[in-house]
Amino acid sequence: MDLTFSSEQEEWRDEVRTFLTAELPADFDWNSEYDEDEEGWAFALDFTRKVAGRGWIGLTWPMEYGGLARPAIDRFILWEELIRANAPVVNHIGWGLAANALLAGGTHEQKLRFLPPIARMETFWAEGLTEPDAGSDLASLRTSADWTGEHWIVNGQKTFTTWGTHADVLYLAARTDPAQPKHRGISIFCLDLRAPGVSFSPLHNIAGGRQNHTYFDDVIVPADCLIGEVGHGWDYIMGSFYAGGPMGGMECEQENRLAELTRWCSTVGRYGRPLIEDPYVRERLAELAVMTEISRVLSYEGLSNFLHRRPPRFGGALNTVVSKEMRPQFSQTISEIVGPLSQVRGESPAAPMTGRPAEWFLRGINNHAGGTPQVKRMVMATRGLGLPR
Template identity: 35%
Template structure:
């Protein structure tokens, strides 16, 4: 398939590059000691949802100024209609914008709110919900986190047990969510709750919008294998959530959630991150040698480059389907599965180059700042973040290939 830019896309790509060069805040620099949040569009050294509350005034000011200049163009939510703060860009223009931001190593803004919740509200939200929630996301003023997974209800999400009981104009919510990415930095959550305990498990779920300042909502960070805290657990204790914050009909939340998950990004962020990591690795081995097993390492690096280009083409295929008006279905699972397993293979390839040095965690004074050692730890979670490998294969088999469920 031929993926060269059209003349219009090439002109837009140049516009984006110029914009980044001229408008990215000069004082907003990477933090070399920071661990990113494991999301595919993270840029090493930046974590925008965290940076906007940083005690470092330069980092805090830079994060907020960057959101403001992106919002001027509608580029926080580029594919949204202009009436809600978007730019009305085509799917390919949005793809180019994020590709160039990743290549320039500048952070994207407001990921979960902009790319999961926003499109879901555009399709299923009331006029009041759109007016209340979409403009603050588009301005970079309100961040969101996803409250789906629970202890014992991760891959089998429909088995969730957090309950919501109707009490007049409110739902009273009790239960727990876990592995909530950057939940401790979120202003709002979108959560799945069980409103009909006796119904079949997919049919008794409701989709709610929750202000994290609501009494009865407690958020606690979770430390991961690296010592970082990219996740949180959320506890609900008689939290009263207004009925007006329900998206769609009661007991139909599972179908709303499936819409939200279909809006996962095409995967360009992971592709560019892998490309840059491999480029740095090749530069290092050219300068320092490949070690005793040169042929094997050279072969492995070549395979990783080939796989990285496959991932790029998968991303372009997904965005081409969006451009034709389709909603990504099993294609998102193909991207997720291939990208997750590739992250682990790239980490193994990189650490093989460094031998015993790959055991060193401290970035200071280490080759490539111990980047592949840290990537190896990051990649441990890759094959279950956003849905386990087994779930992704089942989706591909049943929805993509039409195979029977049993």
């Protein structure tokens, strides 16, 4: 057992930290829930371009596709530091799901065409998987792509399209063969969101961001924009969730909040004593500390499994179940410590910790993206423990 990083890796961590210190204001707070604040958005884009300028977006990709061919552990360290600094990195779908699917299933030409612009942060991607009637049961998606002999014609609707109106390209899953069993009839496309027939209607989420309904009305997609092989979309989708390797980082976000809260509890009084001396508060702080340690060990275990190519236990679902269930619990626990003023937002002078607990609470409600904890429990029970469906 060895949970240390090599001196080269620690130097790499220092390099990232130095960059972040230079580029981000102290105490920077970024709303990870897709804040539509114009200034914040512009800053996030600018910042992400600087990360791209270092080559760090495609850190682990092959050189020929715009990457630096660095090992997965460097990416883990990068993400620990990005999240520790609350860095506003955007375009997750581009360098995350889409790039992973392209790397796994794309042709050499497709990789050459799509990956370098993502690495340079020149194309912005949105996700086109979820539909109004295909959420947890994603494979029942109905958006269709029909082959005309020349190109694909896409019709249908996607939903919860985060940053859709900002994006250039959609990572789209569509049904290319309705006659096949539902998992086998799906293919993945890169769809140009400026193409005729694409339209959006806004969905505003409770944490202050805009997501969207996205509609396709006879949208033409060129043949070479189907990633990999027709009918293999489901495998690319599932593979792309994990292909990039572990990123870690949730523990860094929790550690930050725990530190801020502990300090705040030492400066604020209640019942005629510092809040930190209230036994109830201490008990709840301990709960937060345990949750933070849990995130840390899950991150490290994920990294270790990836590096040693060990299949994760429990069908790989335990980490997601625990992280997802913990997310609202963590912010709720903070709310209970902070007390009634935890509902006050930052604009008010009465807001504790400049209103962060209220924002954390709202963001904490999002534990559904990428699959609900309930679906992950089902995966853990059936694939992980072998219980019958």
